Structure formats: C-alpha cells, structure tokens
Amino acid sequence: MAAERTQPGTSARTGVVWEVLVGGLARLAGSTGGGALDVVDLGGGTGGFAVPLARLGHRVTVVDPSPDALASLERRADEEGVSERVRAVQGDLGSVFDAVAKESADAVLCHGVLEVADDPVEGMGAAARVLRPGGLASVLAASRDGLVVARALNGNVAGALTALHGPTPRRFTEDALVELVVAAGLDVVSQHGVLLFADLVPTAAADDPDLIELELATASRPEFRALATRLHVLASRPGA
Ligand SMILES: C[S@@+](CC[C@H](N)C(=O)[O-])C[C@H]1O[C@@H](n2cnc3c(N)ncnc32)[C@H](O)[C@@H]1O
Numbered sequence: 727m728a729a730e731r732t733q734p735g736t737s738a739r740t741g742v743v744w745e746v747l748v749g750g751l752a753r754l755a756g757s758t759g760g761g762a763l764d765v766v767d768l769g770g771g772t773g774g775f776a777v778p779l780a781r782l783g784h785r786v787t788v789v790d791p792s793p794d795a796l797a798s799l800e801r802r803a804d805e806e807g808v809s810e811r812v813r814a815v816q817g818d819l820g821s822v823f824d825a826v827a828k829e830s831a832d833a834v835l836c837h838g839v840l841e842v843a844d845d846p847v848e849g850m851g852a853a854a855r856v857l858r859p860g861g862l863a864s865v866l867a868a869s870r871d872g873l874v875v876a877r878a879l880n881g882n883v884a885g886a887l888t889a890l891h892g893p894t895p896r897r898f899t900e901d902a903l904v905e906l907v908v909a910a911g912l913d914v915v916s917q918h919g920v921l922l923f924a925d926l927v928p929t930a931a932a933d934d935p936d937l938i939e940l941e942l943a944t945a946s947r948p949e950f951r952a953l954a955t956r957l958h959v960l961a962s963r964p965g966a
C-alpha cells in the first residue's frame with residue numbers, strides 16, 4: 727500500500743510554494759493547449775515535489791547528485807504509481823546538460839539548491855537554459871533576513887548582527903535572489919515568503935490548522951515576505 731505522506735499543498739512548510747507553482751503550471755498548460763508538461767527538478771532530492779507533480783500528470787525529470795535521494799525518489803514514485811512519469815538522473819547543476827537538453831522543459835524547479843551550488847550565478851543560468859521560451863522557473867532559497875530574525879528571536883543577538891552585516895554565504899536577500907533570476911535572463915512573475923510563522927510559532931502551535939492559512943495570506947505581502955525563512959521567486963523565460 728502507498729505510504730501516507732503529507733502532500734505539499736496541505737503543509738504549512740510547503741503550501742505556499744505548491745500553490746504558486748501549481749497555479750503557474752495550470753496557466754502554462756492552458757496557454758500551450760496541452761495538459762501534461764515537461765518539468766525538470768534540479769536537486770529534487772527524494773521527490774517531495776516531483777512525485778506530487780507526476781501525480782498531476784506532468785513528466786518530471788529529477789537531477790540530483792545523491793544516489794540515496796534518487797533511490798528514495800524511485801521508491802516513492804513506485805509506491806504512488808507514477809514511475810512512468812518520473813525520471814531520476816544522477817547529476818548536478820554543473821552537469822545538468824548531460825542529463826537534459828537545453829530548452830527542453832516547460833518548467834524547472836530549483837528548490838533549496840542555489841544555497842549548495844558552487845556558483846549560484848552559474849547554477850541559476852543553467853536552470854534558465856533548461857527552459858523553453860515561455861517556460862517557468864520556480865526558485866526557492868534560504869533568506870538572509872529570515873536568519874537575522876530567527877537568530878534574534880532565539881536570543882542570539884550577536885549572531886543576528888553577524889548575519890545582517892555579512893557576508894552570509896548560502897543565504898539570499900530578496901534583492902539578491904531577484905538579481906540572480908534576472909541575470910539568468912528571466913522575468914519575475916511573483917515573489918513570496920515561505921515559512922514566516924511556521925518557523926516562529928511555539929511548538930504547540932506548529933500543528934494548528936490555521937497556520938497554513940496564515941502563511942498563504944501573508945506570503946505575497948512585502949512587509950512579511952522578506953522576513954520569511956525562505957524566499958520563492960516564480961519567473962518566466964521570455965519569448966514564447
Ligand atoms: C535541501 S535539499 C532540497 C531538496 C528538494 N529540492 C526540496 O526542496 O525538498 C538539496 C538537494 O540538492 C542536492 N544537491 C546538492 N548539491 C547539488 C548541486 N550542486 N546540484 C544539484 N543538486 C545538488 C542534494 O543532494 C539535495 O537533494
């Protein structure tokens with residue numbers, strides 16, 4: 727029997743990204759006149775997004791350097807009955823074109839990967855080149871400003887100041903993330919903050935069913951989103 731797993735859309739940790747992504751894919755599928763899209767999930771790990779996307783009917787290629795993560799992905803895809811729509815390829819941002827052709831995808835996911843890339847500018851550029859004209863990029867990265875807030879609220883005021891004044895490698899401000907996306911030749915479609923309250927509320931409130939609604943209601947508002955733990959940018963490749 728398929729293992730019960732929390733679906734991204736029902737979790738306060740992933741709900742915002744899922745809503746934004748699925749909305750973007752639905753609009754794209756509508757505008758291309760088709761249903762199933764070609765999606766590449768760079769650093770897609772164990773398939774937390776890839777498998778649910780395949781369940782929606784999309785064809786997903788996951789490129790990840792970790793054989794263990796890919797093995798878990800394949801098991802998960804099998805359990806969910808979507809193996810024929812999920813391709814697992816060992817590789818990384820630097821070797822992505824060994825695994826997928828340039829301009830071959832309708833959408834590319836780059837979630838939690840720019841933080842671990844040797845060169846985020848190169849990595850984002852490679853992600854953008856995977857896309858066909860008109861394709862969508864979903865970029866999720868750890869926030870520098872969210873780290874400042876989290877450290878201060880944990881009583882680590884000196885650490886908050888260190889994060890604020892930087893350099894803070896592997897963390898991005900909203901402006902820096904947008905700059906990366908634009909430098910890769912993409913147009914920003916929307917910006918959201920992910921995990922503002924879910925990472926700040928006391929443990930007792932972590933399972934509060936209203937938490938996802940609060941995350942969704944605040945995620946796009948500039949006064950909240952810049953302080954979230956992660957930043958999400960949806961962007962499109964011009965020229966469709
Ligand atoms: C934080 S996890 C994110 C997994 C998934 N994208 C998610 O959001 O749940 C980072 C993933 O990136 C992979 N990774 C590490 N270095 C990478 C690189 N240079 N290029 C592509 N993926 C990489 C890791 O194996 C891991 O699966």
